[in-house]
Structures are given as C-alpha cells and as structure tokens.
Amino acid sequence: MAREFDLINDFFAPLGAPSGSELHNGREGQIGIGDDGAVISVPPGQQAVVVTDTLVAGVHFPLQTSPFDIGWKSLAVNLSDLAAMGARPAFYSLALTLPTYDAEWLSEFAKGLKAASESGCGEMVPLIGGDTTKGPLCITVSAQGWVPNGQAIMRHSAREGDRIFVTGTLGDAALGLKLAMPEFWGDFTPLSFSDEDRAKLLEALNRPKPQLAYSDFLREYASSAIDISDGLLADLGHILERSSMRFGYDLKGCIDLAALPKSQAMQMYLQQTHDWRAILSGGDDYQICFTVSVDKLESMREAARKYDLEVYEVGSIELRMEGDGQLELMKHGQIDFAVMQSLAMKGFQHF
Amino acid sequence: MAREFDLINDFFAPLGAPSGSELHNGREGQIGIGDDGAVISVPPGQQAVVVTDTLVAGVHFPLQTSPFDIGWKSLAVNLSDLAAMGARPAFYSLALTLPTYDAEWLSEFAKGLKAASESGCGEMVPLIGGDTTKGPLCITVSAQGWVPNGQAIMRHSAREGDRIFVTGTLGDAALGLKLAMPEFWGDFTPLSFSDEDRAKLLEALNRPKPQLAYSDFLREYASSAIDISDGLLADLGHILERSSMRFGYDLKGCIDLAALPKSQAMQMYLQQTHDWRAILSGGDDYQICFTVSVDKLESMREAARKYDLEVYEVGSIELRMEGDGQLELMKHGQIDFAVMQSLAMKGFQHF
Numbered sequence: 001m002a003r004e005f006d007l008i009n010d011f012f013a014p015l016g017a018p019s020g021s022e023l024h025n026g027r028e029g030q031i032g033i034g035d036d037g038a039v040i041s042v043p044p045g046q047q048a049v050v051v052t053d054t055l056v057a058g059v060h061f062p063l064q065t066s067p068f069d070i071g072w073k074s075l076a077v078n079l080s081d082l083a084a085m086g087a088r089p090a091f092y093s094l095a096l097t098l099p100t101y102d103a104e105w106l107s108e109f110a111k112g113l114k115a116a117s118e119s120g121c122g123e124m125v126p127l128i129g130g131d132t133t134k135g136p137l138c139i140t141v142s143a144q145g146w147v148p149n150g151q152a153i154m155r156h157s158a159r160e161g162d163r164i165f166v167t168g169t170l171g172d173a174a175l176g177l178k179l180a181m182p183e184f185w186g187d188f189t190p191l192s193f194s195d196e197d198r199a200k201l202l203e204a205l206n207r208p209k210p211q212l213a214y215s216d217f218l219r220e221y222a223s224s225a226i227d228i229s230d231g232l233l234a235d236l237g238h239i240l241e242r243s244s245m246r247f248g249y250d251l252k253g254c255i256d257l258a259a260l261p262k263s264q265a266m267q268m269y270l271q272q273t274h275d276w277r278a279i280l281s282g283g284d285d286y287q288i289c290f291t292v293s294v295d296k297l298e299s300m301r302e303a304a305r306k307y308d309l310e311v312y313e314v315g316s317i318e319l320r321m322e323g324d325g326q327l328e329l330m331k332h333g334q335i336d337f338a339v340m341q342s343l344a345m346k347g348f349q350h351f
Numbered sequence: 352m353a354r355e356f357d358l359i360n361d362f363f364a365p366l367g368a369p370s371g372s373e374l375h376n377g378r379e380g381q382i383g384i385g386d387d388g389a390v391i392s393v394p395p396g397q398q399a400v401v402v403t404d405t406l407v408a409g410v411h412f413p414l415q416t417s418p419f420d421i422g423w424k425s426l427a428v429n430l431s432d433l434a435a436m437g438a439r440p441a442f443y444s445l446a447l448t449l450p451t452y453d454a455e456w457l458s459e460f461a462k463g464l465k466a467a468s469e470s471g472c473g474e475m476v477p478l479i480g481g482d483t484t485k486g487p488l489c490i491t492v493s494a495q496g497w498v499p500n501g502q503a504i505m506r507h508s509a510r511e512g513d514r515i516f517v518t519g520t521l522g523d524a525a526l527g528l529k530l531a532m533p534e535f536w537g538d539f540t541p542l543s544f545s546d547e548d549r550a551k552l553l554e555a556l557n558r559p560k561p562q563l564a565y566s567d568f569l570r571e572y573a574s575s576a577i578d579i580s581d582g583l584l585a586d587l588g589h590i591l592e593r594s595s596m597r598f599g600y601d602l603k604g605c606i607d608l609a610a611l612p613k614s615q616a617m618q619m620y621l622q623q624t625h626d627w628r629a630i631l632s633g634g635d636d637y638q639i640c641f642t643v644s645v646d647k648l649e650s651m652r653e654a655a656r657k658y659d660l661e662v663y664e665v666g667s668i669e670l671r672m673e674g675d676g677q678l679e680l681m682k683h684g685q686i687d688f689a690v691m692q693s694l695a696m697k698g699f700q701h702f
Contacts, residue, residue: 037402051388056486095491135407
C-alpha cells in the first residue's frame with residue numbers, strides 16, 4: 001500500500017489538475033488523485049461524453065514499445081474517440097496494471113501520458129484518478145469530454161446521398177506494425193522504405209494524433225462520425241449498420257480507392273504489392289471518418305480551408321439494393337471485385 | 352471485430368439503460384453501448400463523482416472464482432466507492448480483457464454484473480459502454496454517480512475529536528480468502544468453522560455488498576468517509592493523512608479493539624489465534640469507515656435507527672503528539688503494544 005501510494009504521488013500527481021484550475025472550483029476544491037473518486041462539475045448547457053479504451057501489451061502494441069509511447073497511445077486513442085463525437089476533452093482516469101514496480105518505466109509512461117494530454121488545442125487534459133494494480137501489463141483509460149446539449153455526433157445518423165470523408169492518410173500504422181513485428185507477418189516482404197518513411201510509419205503506429213482540432217468543425221458539419229481504430233471498412237461499417245437500423249432502410253458505403261489519401265510509403269507499398277488490406281482494414285489509424293449531407297458540402301469545405309483542416313472525400317452513402325454488399329470498393333466508377341475478394345479473404349478479428 | 356461486436360450485443364446490451372429511461376432523455380436519445388462513447392446529461396444541481404477500480408485475476412480474486420462472482424465484485428467495489436462519497440450511482444462502463452471468447456463465462460459474468468447493478472436501493476445501474484480486448488483476464492469498471500453540488504464526502508475533512516465509525520463486521524473477506532486459498536497462507540491453521548460460517552466468509556470475499564443505503568445518511572452526518580478496501584488501518588490512514596495535510600496539524604486514530612464489530616467466525620478466530628491482522632488489515636471489507644463530529648453524534652444515531660442502518664463506534668480522532676504513531680490500537684483504554692507489534696511485522700503491499 002505504502003509503495004503504491006508513493007507511486008501515484010511521484011508519477012501521476014503532476015498530471016492532475018493544477019490547483020486553482022476550473023476543475024478545482026467545487027465548494028471544497030473537491031478533486032484530485034487520492035480520494036475514493038473525483039468530483040466534477042459539468043459546465044452548464046453541456047453534456048458529458050464518456051469513452052473507454054483498453055490497451056493490452058502484445059495485443060494493442062508490440063511488447064517492445066517504449067513506455068513513453070504506451071503512455072501516449074493509452075490516452076491518445078481515447079481523446080480520438082472524444083474528437084469523433086465532437087467533444088472537447090475534460091479529464092481522464094487511468095487504470096494501470098503492471099507486472100512489477102519499475103520507476104524508470106513509470107516515469108517514461110507518465111511523460112507519454114503528459115505529452116498526449118497536451119497534444120490538443122487547449123490546456124492540458126488533467127488526470128483525475130484511477131487505480132494501479134499488479135498483474136500483466138494492461139492500461140485502461142476512461143476519458144470524458146463536454147459537448148453542448150444534444151450536439152454530440154453519433155454513428156447512427158448518416159443518410160443516403162451523404163459524402164464520406166476522412167481526415168488524413170490511412171494504413172500507415174498498419175505498415176508501421178509490419179515494420180515493428182515482421183515475424184508476425186508471414187506474408188510481408190520487407191520493403192525498401194527510406195529511413196524517413198520508416199520513421200513516419202512507426203510514428204503513425206506509436207504516436208497516433210488525436211484529431212481534436214476537428215471537434216467543433218464536426219459538430220457543425222458532420223451527419224455522423226467515428227474514429228478509425230479498426231480500419232476504415234470496419235468503422236464505416238458501424239456507421240452503416242447503426243444508421244440503417246435507425247432509419248429503417250439499408251445503406252451501403254461506396255469507397256473510391258483512388259481517392260483514399262495515401263502517404264508516400266503507402267503509395268509505394270500499393271504499387272509493389274497491390275495489397276489493399278493495410279489501408280482499408282489495417283487499424284490504428286485514428287483518423288476520423290465522417291459523413292456530410294450534400295447541402296452542407298460547400299460550407300464544410302470552406303470551413304475546412306479556413307481552419308486549415310485536411311478533409312478528403314473518399315466515397316458516398318447509397319441505398320443498398322438486393323444483392324449489394326454493405327461496402328463497395330470502386331475503381332474508375334466500377335466495383336473492383338479483385339480488391340474486394342482479397343479483403344474478404346483475410347479479416348481482422350479481436351477473438 | 353464481428354465476433355467482438357456480437358459479444359457486446361449478446362451479453363452486455365441487456366445491461367444498458369432501457370430505452371425510455373432517464374438516461375435516454377437527450378435530444379436524440381443519445382446514449383447506449385455501441386457508439387464511440389456515451390452521452391450523459393448530469394441532473395441540474397448535481398456534480399458527477401467518478402471512480403475506477405481494476406480487478407486482476409489471481410491478485411484481486413482467486414483464479415477459481417466463479418464468473419458470476421467476478422462480475423458482481425467488479426461492479427460492487429466501484430459502487431462501494433460511490434457510496435463512501437455520498438453519491439448515488441448513475442451508470443458504469445466496463446473494460447474487459449479476456450484470454451479467450453467463452454460464451455458460458457461471459458453469460459455468467461454478465462449475470463453477476465447485473466445482480467450487482469440491482470443491489471442498490473433504486474433502479475438498476477446501467478452499463479453505458481466500454482471496451483472488450485483479448486489478453487490476460489483483467490476487469491476495469493469506471494462508475495459515475497451524482498451528488499448535490501458541493502456535498503461529496505471526502506477523506507480530507509476529519510477533525511480532532513471526531514468519532515470513528517464502521518458500517519459492519521470487518522475481516523470476514525480476509526478469512527474467506529484464507530479458506531479459498533489455503534496454500535497461500537503458510538501460517539494459516541484451518542479452523543473448524545461451521546458450514547454456515549464458511550459460506551458467510553466466502554460470500555464476504557466474493558460478493559461484497561456496496562453500502563449504497565448509506566449515501567444520503569453519510570452526506571448528512573459524516574465529516575469524512577472512505578470505503579474499506581485495503582483494511583481498516585490502511586484506509587483510516589488515508590483519512591488521517593489527508594485530513595492532517597489539509598488542516599495543518601497531525602491527527603492520529605485511536606481504535607478500540609473490543610469495539611470492532613466481529614462476526615461469529617471472527618470472534619472464534621481471534622480467540623483461537625490472537626491474530627488481529629485479518630480484521631485490521633485484511634482488505635476487501637467494503638464496509639465504510641466514517642467520522643462524525645461530536646455535535647452530530649446524537650442526531651446521527653437517531654437517523655441510523657430510523658433508517659435501520661448499522662453503525663459501530665470504533666474509536667476517535669485525536670491530536671498526534673511527538674512520539675505518537677498515526678494509529679493506536681487500544682484495549683481497556685491502554686495501547687495494546689502486543690497487537691500493534693504483530694501488525695507492524697506483516698503488512699499488505701500491492702508491490
């Protein structure tokens with residue numbers, strides 16, 4: 001107990017809300033690491049958005065990942081969820097399970113958390129509490145943000161005719177994973193990426209940037225949104241599934257393969273391998289996929305230019321007719337059956 | 352992915368907020384498992400209390416613990432934190448890491464969660480989201496509750512002269528752990544507990560009752576409170592430490608060993624072994640330890656009788672003089688050095 005408590009104070013207390021900050025405004029300054037829980041005042045006119053993501057060593061990051069990157073990623077993937085819902089991050093809690101007490105590891109891990117907590121547009125997102133336990137390395141972060149009442153962006157509200165957008169290049173983290181764990185990919189021929197490209201791909205894997213700059217923009221223009229954590233196809237699939245359920249007719253997504261934004265490394269990889277799995281189903285992108293109704297397209301593009309936000313139109317939502325799949329991959333206006341077949345052959349399954 | 356999604360739908364969706372419930376009152380019915388996050392409206396005039404607890408297999412429960420009990424305990428220990436802060440539970444999220452997909456295990460686990468979610472005084476506490484991942488068994492629940500603005504009960508507000516109370520018998524879970532894992536306790540002579548006592552001790556270990564009936568009562572009468580998860584001494588220690596820091600003078604806790612509420616099994620165990628560790632430092636009690644100022648004692652006792660709440664006065668908070676320990680264990684008004692020494696010899700340390 002004594003040592004667990006030291007651990008919390010030494011490494012995590014500096015990540016908490018500085019005294020005097022808004023989170024301390026309760027009658028008794030009622031917040032902070034070390035109580036049974038934290039007490040939070042939600043700003044008037046706002047709702048809370050609650051997200052949770054777990055990272056397991058060897059499953060969500062390679063075992064040799066640096067503790068800084070593990071810390072960064074643990075928080076970043078949650079901030080990414082908040083961004084996709086149009087929320088501004090308010091605070092997070094940390095459940096950290098560690099095999100042994102390792103001061104150096106903890107110090108680096110805390111630095112990674114801190115860097116991610118400062119990666120948004122505003123102030124540091126404070127850590128408000130959590131739990132530290134002994135066991136196989138596993139990190140659960142639960143983050144919370146605020147949205148104006150009734151304005152959270154959901155997955156279930158895409159409609160026929162909406163255009164599909166993404167916020168940046170896809171598949172780089174998947175290529176980074178192949179670089180980091182070549183032994184895991186029997187079918188992966190190491191490519192002659194330049195050192196610069198290798199560094200970029202590994203950074204995409206280890207330090208995904210939560211797209212917090214998009215929160216306000218998405219609330220204004222997106223009809224639905226999701227962060228791409230399991231690959232564009234799987235995550236766009238969630239939008240299609242839930243929007244179809246909600247509106248009572250079947251929707252499909254048509255993706256223009258040529259329109260997908262690709263890094264230089266990805267362009268080379270596709271040229272050499274014709275393997276579309278990384279860019280479409282690789283996972284760990286943490287870009288946002290969102291839909292926009294046709295009547296908002298122009299004003300959306302204007303706002304994107306004004307706020308210097310990258311947006312790439314990659315397809316559209318259509319009515320799904322009998323015999324159609326939920327997702328259609330297009331090249332030159334035609335379904336590309338070869339690519340679709342190659343993807344159906346291998347999927348990503350958590351279990 | 353597909354199977355993970357099935358898993359969530361099959362086992363956890365029924366634990367969510369029923370449609371039409373208060374949590375669905377957002378403009379778009381904005382809540383539910385399956386989005387990036389859940390959207391929550393905090394009731395006007397209330398603050399949110401956020402708590403997080405992780406259970407690791409083999410650390411926080413014996414490996415052979417039934418999935419029902421694991422589910423129960425995962426949620427119950429969090430509700431216990433909320434109760435100790437005077438909060439009414441509102442919802443929870445679940446981060447579940449599982450080595451393999453096991454439908455039977457999941458079904459029982461979900462039943463345990465559900466039972467715990469219905470164990471309070473009001474309606475079921477709904478599950479609002481979370482994450483399921485593959486890895487060594489580990490469960491993190493983050494629960495949230497509401498308290499009227501500024502009325503959360505903290506650890507840092509006990510004062511000199513306050514009396515110390517607990518809400519029920521202590522140490523039973525520790526004896527239950529000895530029964531469940533005799534191989535772990537070299538020094539444990541199996542005692543001839545009756546079958547009924549054995550069952551009670553194991554139930555104390557596996558199905559701790561969150562003391563939610565005390566939330567409103569504690570807000571009215573307690574000067575400080577904490578739930579006893581690491582043993583009375585460790586948790587009362589947190590109250591003393593934080594209250595001392597806050598008020599700028601050193602406080603100590605004086606515990607009357609004779610006044611500690613004891614189950615029949617504990618009475619027998621103490622008689623035969625004179626081992627006070629289980630009752631004082633055993634952990635997993637999930638009773639609440641709270642302090643009451645002298646001027647509120649009478650009205651507090653009256654309210655406890657009225658609402659049929661057990662309260663046991665077990666000691667007092669005093670000024671700590673030079674040479675005093677932070678905790679003094681008393682018998683017949685004298686410090687019991689023998690017991691204190693036996694406890695100092697062995698402590699409980701997470702790392």
